[in-house]
Amino acid sequence: MVNSSKGISAIDISRHLNINYKTTFVLCHKLREALFKTRDLRPMQGEIHKDGAWINFTLRKPNYRKNNHKQRQQADEKERKFPQFRPTKRCIISLNQRSAxxxxIWxxxxxxxxxxxxxxxxxxxALNQRFVKAGSDIMCDENPAYNNLNFHYNRWSVNHQEAYSAKGVNNNLAESFNARMRDLMRGTHHKTDNKYALYYANYAAYLSDNRRKSNRELFEDVLKCCLWVLPLKEWVGYWQGNHCEGELIGMKAFAPKEISQNDFKRLEEQMKYDEMLLAA
Structure with missing residues (x-):
């Protein structure tokens, strides 16, 4: 899994290791969940790029062209007709910190x-309050969801209806991550259920953040993450019907049960040590 920059499918791993697909499927999900529970959730600072990406929204095209109108909504007051979307449509919101x-790494x-x-x-x-230090520069698009960030942060926005980058303002780091995530979800795995979509997105984020590390460093890092996590009960008896209960919507993804407490204590100690070095 660390050798592929945009992920690898379970069927490919099953062929490489000559094991059953079901075994490989559960193994890959265990690794992804271990990476998810050992995320680095220390507050970001500096230049932060933000954006949202839609997933699992497209409808399958009808067989006959004359039925295309059935996949259109009713016209609005401006006589515009927009395509319908699947009820599984979700938005992946990413916060990307520029390296300094x-x-x-650049x-x-x-x-x-x-x-x-x-x-x-x-x-x-809520994401900014918890994960971004006050006074940081927020780079985003024209979405009104970011308008309330002006008080605690320096918000810079670019209207994507006019330009991708205007006067040096852009959110290209977030757009770059969105492209990597789409390649992983659509090109490699093809189907990502909403229950596990955030694990796939975090896996894409992990590969993106550690893109300059060697395969050995990545392998050792993933192994350490697995050792920091307690046994995952959600994947015991998966093929016998023991599945995840629901989706990780909003701040539910950062609940205590979704974070390895041992790894969290290690990160807290590391953060205190870094603050001592900066103070000295």
């Missing part, structure tokens, strides 16, 4: 992802 004083070096039904104000504000 790092000779090995661009984003830390990514935090969350999932919601829409790119709404409540979730965006």
């Amino acid at each position: 004083n790092d000779e090995q 661009g984003s070096n830390r990514t935090i992802v969350a999932m919601d039904y829409t790119e709404n104000t409540d979730t965006v504000f």
Whole structure:
């Protein structure tokens, strides 16, 4: 899984290891959930790029062209007809921190992802309050969900209906992550259920943040993450019907049960040590 920059499917791993597909499927999900529970959730600072990406929204095209109108909504007051979407439509919201004083990596070096039904104000504000230090620069698009960030942050927005980048303002780091995530979800795995979509998105974020590390470093890092996590009860007896209960919507993804407490204590100690070094 660490050798592929955009992920690898369970069927490919089953062929490489010559084991059953069901075994590989559960193994891959265990690794993804271990990475999810050991995320680096320390507050971000500096330049933060934010954006949302839609997933699982497209409808299958009808067989006959004359039935295309059935997949259109009723016209609005301006006589515009928009396509309908599947009820499984979700939005992956990403926070991407630009690296600073790092000779090995240029661009984003830390990514935090969350999932919601829409790119709404409540979730965006809660994410910033918890994971972004006050006074940071927020780079975003024209979405009104980011308008409430002006008080605690320096918000810079670009209207994507007019330009991708205007006067040096852009959210290209978030757009770059969205492209990697789409390649992983659509090109490699093809189907990502909403119950596990956030695990796939976090896996794409992990590969993006550690893109400059060697295969050995990635393998050792993933192994450490697995050792920091307690046994995952959700994947015991998966093929006998023991499935995840629901989706990780909004801030539910950052509940205590979704974070490895041992790894969280280790990160707290590391953060205190870094603050001591900066103070000295």
